Amino acid sequence: MEDLVKFKSPLAQKLDEAEIERIHLTKLLTQKTFFFSFVFAILSLDHVEANQLISLKLGAALLTEKLDVRLGYDLCREEQEFLQKRKRVVASALKRVLHLERDLHGHEVPVIAVMATGGGLRAMSAMFGHLLALQKLNLLDCVTYLTGASGSTWSDLYEHADWSQKSLEGPLKAVKEQVTKCKLNLMSIEHLKYYHKELAERAKAGHVSSFTTLWSLVQEMFLHERPRKYKLTDQRRALEHGQNPLPFYAVLNVKEEKFSTFKFREWAEFSPYEVAIPKYGASIRSEYFDSEFFMGRRVKKLPESRICYLEGLWTNIFTRNLLDEQIADGFSHSFFSISEKHSPEEDVTTIEPPSCLSGKLYEMFQDIMTKRPLLGKSHNFLRGLEFHKDYSHQKKFIEWKDTVLDSFPNSLTPLQKYLCLIDVGYFINTSGAALFKPERNVDVIISLDYGLGNVFKQLEMTYKYCKIQNIPFPKVELSKEEEKNPKECYVFLDAEDPRAPIVIHFPLVNDTFKEFKEPGVKRCLSEMEEGKVNLENTCSPYYLIRLIYSSENFDKLVNLSKYNILNNKDLLLQAIQSAVERRRTGAPYICNLSVG
Numbered sequence: 001m002e003d004l005v006k007f008k009s010p011l012a013q014k015l016d017e018a019e020i021e022r023i024h025l026t027k028l029l030t031q032k033t034f035f036f037s038f039v040f041a042i043l044s045l046d047h048v049e050a051n052q053l054i055s056l057k058l059g060a061a062l063l064t065e066k067l068d069v070r071l072g073y074d075l076c077r078e079e080q081e082f083l084q085k086r087k088r089v090v091a092s093a094l095k096r097v098l099h100l101e102r103d104l105h106g107h108e109v110p111v112i113a114v115m116a117t118g119g120g121l122r123a124m125s126a127m128f129g130h131l132l133a134l135q136k137l138n139l140l141d142c143v144t145y146l147t148g149a150s151g152s153t154w155s156d157l158y159e160h161a162d163w164s165q166k167s168l169e170g171p172l173k174a175v176k177e178q179v180t181k182c183k184l185n186l187m188s189i190e191h192l193k194y195y196h197k198e199l200a201e202r203a204k205a206g207h208v209s210s211f212t213t214l215w216s217l218v219q220e221m222f223l224h225e226r227p228r229k230y231k232l233t234d235q236r237r238a239l240e241h242g243q244n245p246l247p248f249y250a251v252l253n254v255k256e257e258k259f260s261t262f263k264f265r266e267w268a269e270f271s272p273y274e275v276a277i278p279k280y281g282a283s284i285r286s287e288y289f290d291s292e293f294f295m296g297r298r299v300k301k302l303p304e305s306r307i308c309y310l311e312g313l314w315t316n317i318f319t320r321n322l323l324d325e326q327i328a329d330g331f332s333h334s335f336f337s338i339s340e341k342h343s344p345e346e347d348v349t350t351i352e353p354p355s356c357l358s359g360k361l362y363e364m365f366q367d368i369m370t371k372r373p374l375l376g377k378s379h380n381f382l383r384g385l386e387f388h389k390d391y392s393h394q395k396k397f398i399e400w401k402d403t404v405l406d407s408f409p410n411s412l413t414p415l416q417k418y419l420c421l422i423d424v425g426y427f428i429n430t431s432g433a434a435l436f437k438p439e440r441n442v443d444v445i446i447s448l449d450y451g452l453g454n455v456f457k458q459l460e461m462t463y464k465y466c467k468i469q470n471i472p473f474p475k476v477e478l479s480k481e482e483e484k485n486p487k488e489c490y491v492f493l494d495a496e497d498p499r500a501p502i503v504i505h506f507p508l509v510n511d512t513f514k515e516f517k518e519p520g521v522k523r524c525l526s527e528m529e530e531g532k533v534n535l536e537n538t539c540s541p542y543y544l545i546r547l548i549y550s551s552e553n554f555d556k557l558v559n560l561s562k563y564n565i566l567n568n569k570d571l572l573l574q575a576i577q578s579a580v581e582r583r584r585t586g587a588p589y590i591c592n593l594s595v596g
Contacts, residue, residue, distance in 0.1 A: 118150015
């Protein structure tokens with residue numbers, strides 16, 4: 001096996017004098033080590049055990065300092081420690097919920113995740129209803145991971161160290177106050193002065209400025225009405241005893257105005273512990289994000305950003321609403337066309353705009369997907385890392401190899417000055433990428449979809465993407481009748497592949513809630529109006545640029561979301577029980593679980 005690192009003279013670096021000064025190269029030259037370029041973990045970790053210490057032969061030089069970029073696909077130490085603590089919480093909760101006769105052994109405890117899509121205020125509001133229902137069923141303590149995209153504005157739950165151990169009625173009330181309140185003062189003189197001051201201070205500190213930076217401040221005021229000093233790493237306090245699920249926030253890294261998201265995008269994930277781009281097997285501590293890096297080292301340390309600036313990347317309620325409009329304009333049934341790979345090393349996951357578009361609409365769609373006005377720029381922590389000559393044949397890289405540039409190393413992210421991060425809704429509106437990492441070994445995914453219109457589209461696209469990438473995921477196949485009249489809950493599984501998780505899917509639909517106010521409790525005539533929740537795409541009060549909900553509409557959406565979970569308690573428990581049995585015995589999943 002070739003060495004994982006190669007020596008490289010600093011003179012060989014294609015940097016001009018200004019760039020050399022900018023990254024403080026002179027500081028590196030004074031160190032008692034040679035210059036070297038690190039090869040990503042993808043190069044040869046296929047042959048290394050997950051926890052094995054890797055000994056690197058450096059020839060004439062010895063590496064005396066630890067890198068600030070972590071290379072490898074194994075879970076970070078903090079996440080591994082969290083999992084051990086959380087496993088005890090989950091085991092105890094499952095024993096109560098499933099009425100088990102004995103305690104579960106460690107290897108018998110399934111990993112359960114909640115995977116939420118985006119959808120702006122609609123997603124934020126409905127998700128509180130879903131979480132409240134899971135809490136009422138005592139299932140929230142059974143969840144190990146909680147992932148979000150776009151509508152990840154629920155992240156402020158983690159400001160409270162024991163949020164899942166207390167009733168969510170309080171946080172829900174606070175959200176309602178914000179969602180139903182007039183926002184006309186967002187652009188007042190007072191607020192504009194505040195935005196200007198914050199932007200100036202941030203630029204002075206060395207952070208990269210972009211339109212998203214301003215939008216982050218506007219969004220913070222929109223959602224919280226006050227500046228918050230809270231940071232992503234502060235969420236570690238809510239995880240130190242394994243008392244809450246571990247959150248992940250999903251975004252995409254793209255090329256700025258060069259390639260559409262269909263041609264080039266890379267999954268990126270944020271957690272309280274690390275920021276990672278799984279494709280390269282590279283991650284950094286969360287507090288290091290947006291500091292300047294070169295060749296694996298942090299060469300300019302910037303203070304950790306307040307969480308509002310990250311929320312501006314994870315969730316942009318205005319962008320999501322714009323994308324909702326695009327979907328409503330006639331191509332929800334042909335949003336992508338995907339060509340499957342014929343071999344694991346074939347270059348391409350080909351994704352194109354739908355052929356039904358033409359003329360100005362096509363141009364507008366391409367413009368949105370290519371120019372992406374709300375992308376956020378950040379310093380690139382991969383900068384200066386060098387690929388091994390055989391990188392494209394490595395198993396781990398192939399798992400995430402899905403763009404037109406993957407065979408051109410000089411065009412990939414390590415050669416870029418900045419990361420360009422955007423809402424995942426520009427590609428597939430799913431937060432599941434973090435859960436597809438095989439090292440997390442997820443058994444059950446509770447899928448919460450907040451889309452209007454075609455309520456299966458994002459899950460179907462997720463399945464197709466996973467199939468192309470050879471990521472274990474159950475087949476999502478529905479009849480025309482189910483697509484036309486969707487039910488409240490579906491369970492999808494792959495009885496033949498033990499690696500594939502059980503997926504319990506909750507689309508945003510109003511089915512039996514029209515007639516039942518609680519599971520088994522019918523509405524009387526005077527209560528029928530409360531069961532009328534308008535989810536029709538173009539005329540829904542939760543659609544498009546409706547950034548303020550009436551109190552009545554907010555309550556209806558939350559109550560509907562809560563009801564759909566509570567009304568399908570048996571399906572949830574049956575699926576979780578099946579996962580426990582699979583962990584215990586290795587027996588195949590029960591096929592009739594796939595009936596919605």
